[in-house]
Structures are given as structure tokens and as C-alpha cells.
Amino acid sequence: MPAASPRPQPAGGRPVRGPTALLFGLLLVFLLGLIELGVLEFTYARLGIGHRFFTALLLLSLLGSVVNVPVAAIDTRPPAGGSAAPSVPRQTVIAVNVGGAVIPTLLALYLLFAHRLFVQGAAAVAVVATISWLLARPVAGVGIAVPVLLPPFAAAGIALLLAPDAAPALAYAAGSLGTLLGADLANLGRIRELESPMVSIGGAGTFDGVFLTGVFAVLLA
DSSP: OOSOEEOSOOOSSSOOHHHHHHHHHHHHHHHHHHHHHTHHHHHHHHTTOOHHHHHHHHHHHHHHTTOEEEEEEEEOOOOTTOOOOTTSOSEEEEEEEIIIIIHHHHHHHHHHHHTTOHHHHHHHHHHHHHHHHHHOEEETTTEEEEOSSHHHHHHHHHHHHHOGGGHHHHHHHHHHHHHIIIIIGGGGGGGGGGOOSEEEETTTSTTSHHHHHHHHHHHHO
């Protein structure tokens, strides 16, 4: 979508291997381009992360982008007496993507604790989460869509306002955690509208909107 970034991606029950492989390949090329230009390394350097840690983090994120850990299942059958299209699954599995949710969350929490941004972090994350929640829309068969540019701009702006001396760290934390909370977790109650057998918190993994929001927010800050 030109103006929106799909959040949880459907998996299972559909022949998506071809499109998924193509998307992964394109994103890998995009990643290599960012590395060649030094954009990603510059981003993590602004966060105070060393070269070796950066390389390990990037590798873990890449590998983790294809790992979805199921954590729950929700009954999506219509109420008694209701009817549903044959394509609507009877149950939707909720999974957590390692590369697109777990690793960005751990890094965000580390940055907040390392820079002692407890109050500022809570406020910034709340602002970005609220904005993401207000703008998020469920798209059947795709996931939760949210405008791709607004969360990082909001994260960078609030970070510069609340902690100018540690703006990159706060921007990353607010952008990644705020998007996860506001777009993904706050919309779990709308699972039925997605009509998918599985939704993954963190979406397409490393290059999902959560990761890109964090990177863009740091660059803006």
C-alpha cells in the first residue's frame, strides 16, 4: 500500500510461499542497500551500539524475521445463529514475531534503562501508541494497517521535546514500542475483522513497520 504499512501478516491456510519469498528477497536487497550506504550502522551508532553488537543484532533480527511463536488462539466463529463466509477461519492463532517484535522490544527496553528514561519513556511511548491506535485500521486478509510516516515523526518530535540529550534512544524506544502497543496489541480485539488463520505481532519481521519506525525515528531525531 502506498500510504500504509501492513502490520500482522497472515500465514498458514494459503499458498503464500511464492509471494513471501519474493517479499523477503526484496527486503533483503533493501537491507543490503542500507548497509552499503552506512545508514543502518549510522543509526545504531547514534544509539551507542558498537559495531559487533550491531552486526549480531542485525543477524538475529534477520533470522528472527521468519520465526513466529504462537502464544494464543482466538475463536473467530460467528455468534450462535450467525453465518460466515467459507473462507473465514474458525480460529485465529496469535503469534509473536521474533525479529519484528521481540528483538526491537528488548532493544527499546535496554535503551530506556541504559539512559534512565523511565518517565520520559513512558510518556513518549504512550503518545506514539495513542497516535498509532487512532490511525490503525484492520484490513481483511492483510492485518492492521497504519500510516508509515506518522509514528516515526511523532516519536522523533516527542523525543526531542522530552529528552534532547538522548533523543535518538528515546525516539527508537517510543517508535518501536509505541507502534507495537498501539497498532498491534491494542487491536487484538478486532481479530475477527482480519479473516486470517494467523496474525503475527511484529508483522513481516525485521523490516516490518516496527523496525522501520524505530530506524526512521532515530534518523529524524
